[in-house]
Every structure is written in structure tokens, then in C-alpha cells.
Amino acid sequence: MHVSVVGSGYIGTTIAAWFAELGHTVTNVDIDEDVVDAINAGEAPIHEPGLDELIGDHGGDTLVATTDYADVRDTDVTFLALPTPSEADGGIDLAAMKAGAESLGEAIAEKDDEHLVVVKSTVIPGTTEDVVTPIVEDAAGKTAGEAFHVAMNPEFLREGFALGDFRDPDKIVYGAESDAARDTLDRVYDPLVEAADGDPAIVETGIKEAEMIKYANNAFLATKISLINEIGNVCKEYGVDAYEVADAIALDHRIDEHFLRSGVGWGGSCFPKDMNAIRHAARDRDYDPVLLDAAVAVNDRQPERMLDLLGDHADVEGKRVAVLGLAFKPGTDDIRYTRAIPIIEGLQDRGADVVGYDPVATENMREKFPDIEYADSAADALADAHAAMVVTDWDEFAALNTEFDAMADPVVIDGRRVIERRDGLTYEGLTW
Numbered sequence: 250m251h252v253s254v255v256g257s258g259y260i261g262t263t264i265a266a267w268f269a270e271l272g273h274t275v276t277n278v279d280i281d282e283d284v285v286d287a288i289n290a291g292e293a294p295i296h297e298p299g300l301d302e303l304i305g306d307h308g309g310d311t312l313v314a315t316t317d318y319a320d321v322r323d324t325d326v327t328f329l330a331l332p333t334p335s336e337a338d339g340g341i342d343l344a345a346m347k348a349g350a351e352s353l354g355e356a357i358a359e360k361d362d363e364h365l366v367v368v369k370s371t372v373i374p375g376t377t378e379d380v381v382t383p384i385v386e387d388a389a390g391k392t393a394g395e396a397f398h399v400a401m402n403p404e405f406l407r408e409g410f411a412l413g414d415f416r417d418p419d420k421i422v423y424g425a426e427s428d429a430a431r432d433t434l435d436r437v438y439d440p441l442v443e444a445a446d447g448d449p450a451i452v453e454t455g456i457k458e459a460e461m462i463k464y465a466n467n468a469f470l471a472t473k474i475s476l477i478n479e480i481g482n483v484c485k486e487y488g489v490d491a492y493e494v495a496d497a498i499a500l501d502h503r504i505d506e507h508f509l510r511s512g513v514g515w516g517g518s519c520f521p522k523d524m525n526a527i528r529h530a531a532r533d534r535d536y537d538p539v540l541l542d543a544a545v546a547v548n549d550r551q552p553e554r555m556l557d558l559l560g561d562h563a564d565v566e567g568k569r570v571a572v573l574g575l576a577f578k579p580g581t582d583d584i585r586y587t588r589a590i591p592i593i594e595g596l597q598d599r600g601a602d603v604v605g606y607d608p609v610a611t612e613n614m615r616e617k618f619p620d621i622e623y624a625d626s627a628a629d630a631l632a633d634a635h636a637a638m639v640v641t642d643w644d645e646f647a648a649l650n651t652e653f654d655a656m657a658d659p660v661v662i663d664g665r666r667v668i669e670r671r672d673g674l675t676y677e678g679l680t681w
């Protein structure tokens with residue numbers, strides 16, 4: 250099958266590479282020429298474990314990137330994997346979706362065969378049918394349900410585990426109103442269902458339901474983390490180890506072990522923006538989402554609690570403080586809404602000289618904070634530091650040992666439970 254993917258970011262590149270690996274011919278459209286050149290040269294434009302190999306195998310061959318939307322005409326189906334970032338009021342900014350829908354419509358205006366337009370991006374219920382479809386119709390001069398079909402197919406992969414998550418999903422959601430759309434999605438996903446280790450459920454549902462399933466999924470997970478963070482904060486006040494508590498409650502199959510790691514909270518390109526969007530959408534219909542608001546409030550407070558713990562042990566004004574971990578989670582160079590941002594800002598407010606270290610996210614963070622120091626290794630960041638704030642649970646931090654001996658004051662505030670308590674270290678865990 251010939252598949253096109255519009256947008257070559259974290260999602261678009263991953264799914265384009267996987268579709269090629271599954272045997273489809275893939276056209277990947279992006280407006281960024283550097284991204285297009287990288288893919289055609291066989292290089293991944295983002296850091297994602299295993300993606301370099303996959304793009305290396307298919308980039309410039311059965312996976313071809315282009316800035317020219319006209320190339321989608323040769324394809325049977327187009328996945329729109331465009332950004333839907335937060336606006337200032339929390340609603341989603343649909344500028345890229347609208348621009349992409351228009352360019353796609355103009356391209357398929359000159360196509361004779363039927364086409365399937367699939368919204369892959371995370372969008373508020375109603376967006377696919379009320380915003381994207383009319384734009385494609387106008388630009389194509391064609392009617393949805395006749396010359397082209399529409400579907401919504403949300404994506405649930407996690408950054409850092411993107412390739413494994415995409416190949417072996419718990420579920421694949423087809424939001425569609427026509428058999429033609431569902432049949433085309435089947436032809437796209439059949440090779441994946443065959444290759445998957447597990448037995449992914451195919452959820453056939455309406456378009457609005459598919460849009461909402463994505464938000465419900467993320468809202469549930471983000472709220473689950475905020476709940477364990479709230480419990481963890483109470484645990485800390487009573488000298489109780491929140492991780493022992495979490496391990497025990499996880500044995501109840503109704504709770505389960507996943508997303509129960511308390512600490513400095515959730516960041517990333519999805520949970521913060523999706524929580525903002527769904528709360529904004531609720532308010533738009535005069536519903537007050539009190540629990541979702543509370544989950545965000547707990548999350549916003551965790552970095553401040555970490556800075557307060559630091560304040561219990563050190564006055565950092567004019568002192569060097571190491572921030573270990575800049576990415577929002579291990580395995581990615583993505584710094585969108587990383588907890589490292591409020592931690593660095595809080596340290597700067599307290600007059601500290603911040604030195605940041607991350608195995609892969611330094612260059613992205615340098616654009617956000619050009620004036621702080623960046624170290625080439627955790628050891629270099631720790632040398633002569635008066636305190637260290639552990640923000641990301643990279644494995645390499647767990648292996649740190651004698652490196653702490655070079656600190657001016659061995660104060661470690663751990664936001665992710667990666668460092669072992671040990672003699673000689675003034676160690677504080679955020680919730681343990």
C-alpha cells in the first residue's frame with residue numbers, strides 16, 4: 250500500500266518509519282527542509298531509540314520525505330501527524346492542522362481515485378468533522394464520504410519507547426463513519442497486527458469517540474501520577490516510604506503497577522497540553538473539571554516542593570547547583586514541559602549558578618536557557634557543586650558513585666528515586 254504521513258516530528262517520523270518497515274511505500278511530507286533532508290539521507294531527525302536504524306534501512310528508499318504535498322496524490326491514505334500545541338488559554342492551536350488540511354485538499358483536488366484522510370494528531374472531539382473535513386472539502390472541491398473518506402486514529406505510543414509501543418500496541422482505535430474508511434485502515438494496520446507480539450484490540454468507534462478516547466487515556470494516566478504524588482507528599486510528612494506503599498497497592502489488580510512512580514511530576518509534549526485542552530473544552534461547555542484541575546495543581550506544586558527540600562539543606566545563592574536530567578523523561582531529547590524548566594527557574598530565582606547535564610537533551614535546552622552552564626557529563630556537573638537536583642530518571646544517574654565525592658557539599662535532592670542513599674551524602678527523596 251502507498252501511505253503518506255504529513256508531519257515528520259516525534260509521531261510522524263516514527264509511524265512513517267514503521268509503515269515502511271511493515272512493507273508499505275511511504276511518503277512523508279514536512280515543511281522543514283532539514284527534516285526532509287535528514288530522512289532522505291537515512292538519518293532520524295529526532296532522538297528516539299532504534300529510529301536511526303529504521304530510517305537508515307528505509308529513508309530515501311521505500312520511505313521518501315518531501316516538502317511537496319502534491320506527492321500525496323500517489324498515495325491511498327494520508328495520516329495528519331501535525332502539532333496541536335496549547336494556546337495561552339489552554340485550548341488547542343489548530344493553525345498547523347488547518348494549514349495541513351488545506352494543502353492536502355489542494356493536492357487531492359487533482360486525484361481521480363478515492364483517498365482516505367486520517368487525523369492522527371490529538372484533537373478535541375468535533376475537530377476532525379467540524380474543522381479538518383470542511384477545509385479539505387473546500388480546498389479539494391470534493392465532498393467527504395464520496396470522493397474521499399475521513400477517519401480519526403489516535404496514537405498512544407510513549408516517547409523513548411516509541412518503536413516498541415507502535416509495533417505492539419494494547420489497542421488500535423479506528424474512529425470512522427464509513428466501511429470504506431475502516432477497510433483502508435485495515436489494509437494499513439493488518440501487517441502490524443500480524444507482526445505484533447501481543448494481540449492488539451481493534452476498537453471500531455465513531456470519530457468523536459476516537460478523539461475523546463485519546464484525551465481520556467492521557468487524563469487518566471496524568472491523574473494517576475498526580476494521585477500517587479499526593480499520597481507521596483503525605484507519606485513524606487509522616488516519614489513513610491511512598492515507593493513501598495506504591496508497590497503494595499500495585500498488587501491490587503484494580504490499581505496495577507504502572508504509572509505509580511511518585512516524584513517531581515509529569516511533563517512532556519502530551520500530558521500538560523492534553524490536560525489543558527480537555528479542561529478548556531470542559532469549561533467551554535460550562536462543565537467545571539475539578540478533579541482534572543486538582544491533578545494539574547498537584548503537578549505544578551511538585552517542583553516547588555523539591556526546591557523547598559533543597560532550601561532545608563542549603564542556601565544556594567551564588568553557589569553552583571547541578572541539575573541532572575533536562576529531558577522530560579529518559580530516552581528522549583524532548584524538553585517540552587520538562588520538570589527541569591521550573592527547577593532551573595526556581596534555582597535562578599534563588600540566585601544559584603546552575604549547571605545542567607543531560608545525555609541527549611542539552612542542545613534543545615540551550616535554546617531555552619542559553620545563559621546557564623552545560624556540562625559534558627554528570628561527573629563534570631557534580632564537580633564543585635553545592636547541591637544536585639535529580640530531575641530525570643536516566644539509568645546512568647543510578648550508577649553514579651564516587652562522582653559525588655567531588656561535590657563541594659554533597660547535598661542531593663532526588664525527584665525520581667534514582668540515587669541510592671549512602672553514607673557521606675545528604676540525601677532527600679521527594680516522596681520517600
Ligand SMILES: NC(=O)c1ccc[n+]([C@@H]2O[C@H](COP(=O)([O-])OP(=O)(O)OC[C@H]3O[C@@H](n4cnc5c(N)ncnc54)[C@H](O)[C@@H]3O)[C@@H](O)[C@H]2O)c1
Pocket residue numbers: 255256257258259260261278279280281284330331332333345348349369370371372404405406407408518519
Ligand atoms: N509526541 C508524542 O509522543 C505523541 C504521542 C501521541 C500523539 N501525539 C500527537 O501527535 C501530534 C504531533 O505531535 P508531535 O510530537 O509529533 O509534533 P512535533 O512538533 O514533534 O512535529 C510536528 C511536525 O510537523 C511539521 N509541520 C508543521 N506544520 C506543517 C505543515 N503545515 N505541513 C507539514 N508539516 C508541518 C513540523 O515541521 C514538525 O516536523 C500532536 O497532536 C500530538 O499531541 C504526540
Ligand SMILES: O=c1ccn([C@@H]2O[C@H](COP(=O)(O)OP(=O)(O)O[C@H]3O[C@H](CO)[C@@H](O)[C@H](O)[C@H]3O)[C@@H](O)[C@H]2O)c(=O)[nH]1
Pocket residue numbers: 371404405406407408409467470474507508509510511512513514515516517518519520577578
Ligand atoms: O509513574 C510515572 C510515569 C511517568 N511519569 C512522568 O510522566 C511523564 C510522561 O511520561 P510517559 O507517559 O512515559 O511519556 P509520554 O511520551 O509523554 O507518553 C504519554 O503521552 C503520549 C502522547 O499523548 C501518549 O501517546 C502516551 O500513551 C502517554 O503515556 C514524564 O514526565 C514521566 O517522567 C511519572 O512521573 N511517574
